[in-house]
Amino acid sequence: MKLSKVTYALVAAGLIGGMATLYNQIDSPVTQAIAATPPAIASAIAPTAAANLPDFTALVDRVGPAVVNITVVHSAKKAGLDPEDMDEDNPYREFFKRFGGGMPNGPRMMPMPQQPMQGAGSGFIVSPDGYIVTNAHVVDGASEVTVKLTDRREFTAKVVGADKRTDVALIKIDAKNLPALDISAGPEVKRGEWVIAIGSPFGFENSVSAGVVSGVHRALPNGAMVPFIQTDVAVNPGNSGGPLLNAKGQVVGVNSQIYSRSGGYMGLSFAIPTSVAVKVADQLKTYGKVQHGRLGIGIQGLDQALAQSFGLPDSNGAVVGSVEKGSPADKAGFKVGDVIRKIDGVAMTDGTSVTSLIGNSAPGTKVKVDVWREGKPVELAATLGTFDDGKVASADEDAATKGKLGVAVRALTPEEKKDGAKSGVVVERSGGPAAKAGVQSGDIIVGVGSTKINTPDDLKSAIDKSGKSVALLIERQGRQIFVPVRIG
Numbered sequence: 001m002k003l004s005k006v007t008y009a010l011v012a013a014g015l016i017g018g019m020a021t022l023y024n025q026i027d028s029p030v031t032q033a034i035a036a037t038p039p040a041i042a043s044a045i046a047p048t049a050a051a052n053l054p055d056f057t058a059l060v061d062r063v064g065p066a067v068v069n070i071t072v073v074h075s076a077k078k079a080g081l082d083p084e085d086m087d088e089d090n091p092y093r094e095f096f097k098r099f100g101g102g103m104p105n106g107p108r109m110m111p112m113p114q115q116p117m118q119g120a121g122s123g124f125i126v127s128p129d130g131y132i133v134t135n136a137h138v139v140d141g142a143s144e145v146t147v148k149l150t151d152r153r154e155f156t157a158k159v160v161g162a163d164k165r166t167d168v169a170l171i172k173i174d175a176k177n178l179p180a181l182d183i184s185a186g187p188e189v190k191r192g193e194w195v196i197a198i199g200s201p202f203g204f205e206n207s208v209s210a211g212v213v214s215g216v217h218r219a220l221p222n223g224a225m226v227p228f229i230q231t232d233v234a235v236n237p238g239n240s241g242g243p244l245l246n247a248k249g250q251v252v253g254v255n256s257q258i259y260s261r262s263g264g265y266m267g268l269s270f271a272i273p274t275s276v277a278v279k280v281a282d283q284l285k286t287y288g289k290v291q292h293g294r295l296g297i298g299i300q301g302l303d304q305a306l307a308q309s310f311g312l313p314d315s316n317g318a319v320v321g322s323v324e325k326g327s328p329a330d331k332a333g334f335k336v337g338d339v340i341r342k343i344d345g346v347a348m349t350d351g352t353s354v355t356s357l358i359g360n361s362a363p364g365t366k367v368k369v370d371v372w373r374e375g376k377p378v379e380l381a382a383t384l385g386t387f388d389d390g391k392v393a394s395a396d397e398d399a400a401t402k403g404k405l406g407v408a409v410r411a412l413t414p415e416e417k418k419d420g421a422k423s424g425v426v427v428e429r430s431g432g433p434a435a436k437a438g439v440q441s442g443d444i445i446v447g448v449g450s451t452k453i454n455t456p457d458d459l460k461s462a463i464d465k466s467g468k469s470v471a472l473l474i475e476r477q478g479r480q481i482f483v484p485v486r487i488g
Contacts, residue, residue, distance in 0.1 A: 054194050059249045060208050065150045065179040066125045067242055069200040070134055070157075070171075072142035073118055122199035122242030123147070123171065124251070125180045126281065130155075130173040133183065133281055134241030135256055136162035139169050147173050150206055161284035165225050165292060165359070165387075167256050168277050169241075170284040181243060186275040187250045189216055189229055197233045197255050197269070199242025209234040219352040220257065220270060225292065225359035227352050228270040229253045235269035244271040253277070279360055293361035293384035296327020297334055298441050301351045310339055311375050317341045318351040320371075322442045326413050332382035335373065342370035358384065404487045405463050405470075406432025407439060409456050423454050424475060437485040439474065446480060447473035463487070 121138030125131070132147065139145055145157040155173035162169035189195075196210045211233035218228040229244065235255050244253035253271030260266045283290045299318040307315040320338040323329050340348050344367055348354050361367070363386035371378050409425040416426070424444040427434075439445075447453050448462035449471050463470065469486045 054210075054247050056196055056208065056210060056247075059196070059245070059247070060198070063181060063243070063245060063249050064198060064206055064208075066181045067150070067198045067206055068123050068125065068132060069148040069203075069205045070121045070123050070132075070138055070241065071118060071146045071148070072121070072139055073144040073146075074141045120200060120203055120238050121240045122238065122255070124198075124241075124243045125178050126183055128176065128178050128180050130175045130178060131160070131281075131285065132157065132171045132173065133254060133277060134169050134171060135254065136164050136167045136169040138241045139171060140164070145171060147171070148205070149178075161288045161290070163280050163284065163290040166272060166276055166280050166290070167226070168254065168272060168280040168284075170281050181251050183251050183274050183278045183281070185250055186273070186278060187246060187248075187252055189213055189246070189252050189273070191215060194247045195231055195233060195252060196245050197231075197235055197239060197242055197271075198245070199235075199239035199255060201234075201236035201238040203238055207239075214268070217349065217352060218270060219350070225356050226256075226272050226276055227356045228256070229273055231269050231271065232267055233269050234265045236265050237263070239269075276356070276360055291363050292359045292387035293363050293365055294327075294387040295329040295332075295334070295358050295382060295384065296324035297329045298322035299340070299351045299354055302339070310337075310372060312339065312372060316347060316349050317372070318348060318354045324413075325416050328382045328385045332369075332380045334369075334371070334380060334382075337373070338378075339372040340369060341372055341377070343367055359387065363387075404433070405459075405485065406430065406434040407445075409445065409459060411455055412444070421475065423452060425453055425456055425459055433485050433487045434472075437472075437483050439472065439483060439485070440476070442476075444475040445472055446475050449473075 119138070119142075121134060123132045123134035123138070126133050139159050139162055142159065145159060147155045147157045149155075153175075155175060157171040157173045160170040160172050191213050193213050194210065195213055196208055198206060198208050201207050201209075211231050213229060214232050215230040216227070218230045220226070220228055229252065231244065233244070233255075235258050239255050240257075242255050243251045244255055246252050251274050253273050254277050255269065255271050257270040258265055259268035259270070280290050298321040300321050302310075302312075302315040302317055302319060304315050306319065307313075307317075310319075317339045320329075320334055320336055320340065323334050323336060340354055342348060343354065343357055346353075346357065348357075358367070361384055363384055365384045367382055367384065369380045369382060371380060407427050408429040409427055411425060412421055412423075421444055424446040427439060427441055427443045427445060430439045430441055430443075445453050445459060448459065448466065451458075451462045453459050453462065466487065469484060472483045472485055474481055474483050
């Protein structure tokens with residue numbers, strides 16, 4: 001008699017089942033080890049731990065309606081082949097000048113009409129009457145901002161204000177009785193705690209992703225005033241401006257940046273702490289802009305070796321590397337080499353602690369600063385100036401920095417001129433090509449090649465006329481040197 005394929009399968013299954021039963025009855029070394037495992041350890045590795053994972057369903061149902069999708073529209077630059085609009089280094093500029101498109105007596109290339117460009121982001125409602133927090137970079141340059149709610153209603157929003165230094169913006173829609181999230185609490189965030197992000201990654205509205213806090217108080221380039229929260233929550237383009245929430249549903253941050261080599265999520269995401277966002281949002285609502293406090297010092301972090309050289313028991317704090325003449329710090333008696341340990345009784349762990357606390361305080365605020373000077377503690381009192389008092393140009397605002405040199409500069413103060421600096425502009429911050437060439441904060445740019453520099457406008461004009469590289473004449477510690485900078 002022949003056995004069918006089904007019978008063979010059943011027989012095989014029976015054999016396997018029997019062998020499995022027999023194997024389970026064997027007193028193997030593995031089973032012996034499991035039996036010998038102490039109860040405490042066994043319970044720690046038991047699969048019941050999976051049952052303790054957080055369930056965010058109720059939380060998302062409660063807070064999700066307050067998270068919105070933001071679409072922005074702005075006009076692109078004119079698209080055409082007019083050589084007058086091309087950079088001097090553009091290889092096609094001379095071609096079109098010779099063969100038409102830019103010659104006064106020749107035919108001019110017809111520019112293409114401006115095409116509207118769209119961008120997307122997220123935000124969350126913070127008051128029932130329609131105020132919404134998002135990122136400054138989401139609404140930057142927008143000619144039209146549209147907000148879509150979870151109930152499918154859409155509103156045209158007004159940008160109340162945006163602060164690029166903290167990347168926080170406040171917008172407003174004309175609506176009432178909206179679901180809102182409270183950002184006034186500012187709960188403490190700890191490494192390892194569960195958090196979730198809600199937003200519109202790649203346009204997928206009200207998407208939820210979860211993870212844990214990887215680190216706090218992170219310093220990022222161009223974000224010195226923000227002690228970022230680092231998480232492993234999946235955040236992608238479109239999540240910007242959405243809330244980061246803890247397991248209680250409290251807003252702990254505003255999702256702002258990701259670290260990526262591909263443009264997408266790679267395991268590192270960063271959020272602006274609520275403690276920073278609420279201060280900025282309040283100022284934007286009241287004044288339409290934000291004023292940041294300023295001491296007028298350059299600082300650097302401590303490491304163990306540096307701390308030991310100062311006779312400190314630990315490496316908490318920040319070293320004062322420079323003091324601007326006539327600044328609030330100068331008037332308060334700060335000296336180069338002071339180590340800032342506390343501000344208003346709050347311990348400073350590093351340079352980010354100092355810049356974020358001072359930068360997010362209002363101008364005119366009086367602060368008490370505990371410093372370590374020459375082996376002993378000293379208390380100083382200072383009244384903060386304003387970061388936007390016209391003396392300092394932001395790297396985003398100063399035309400000399402956009403895509404070319406990479407420095408933020410200011411004119412010399414009368415006190416600096418009295419101290420021997422006769423001409424030039426002071427470098428407040430250095431980045432991009434200038435930083436790569438070795439230009440530092442505190443340097444005085446005296447000239448560009450043979451052209452003397454007296455004002456920020458002089459520097460802008462000289463850089464605009466330059467080629468792919470320039471020779472900056474720098475004055476540093478009383479000495480003048482030429483620094484070659486490639487800006488092409």
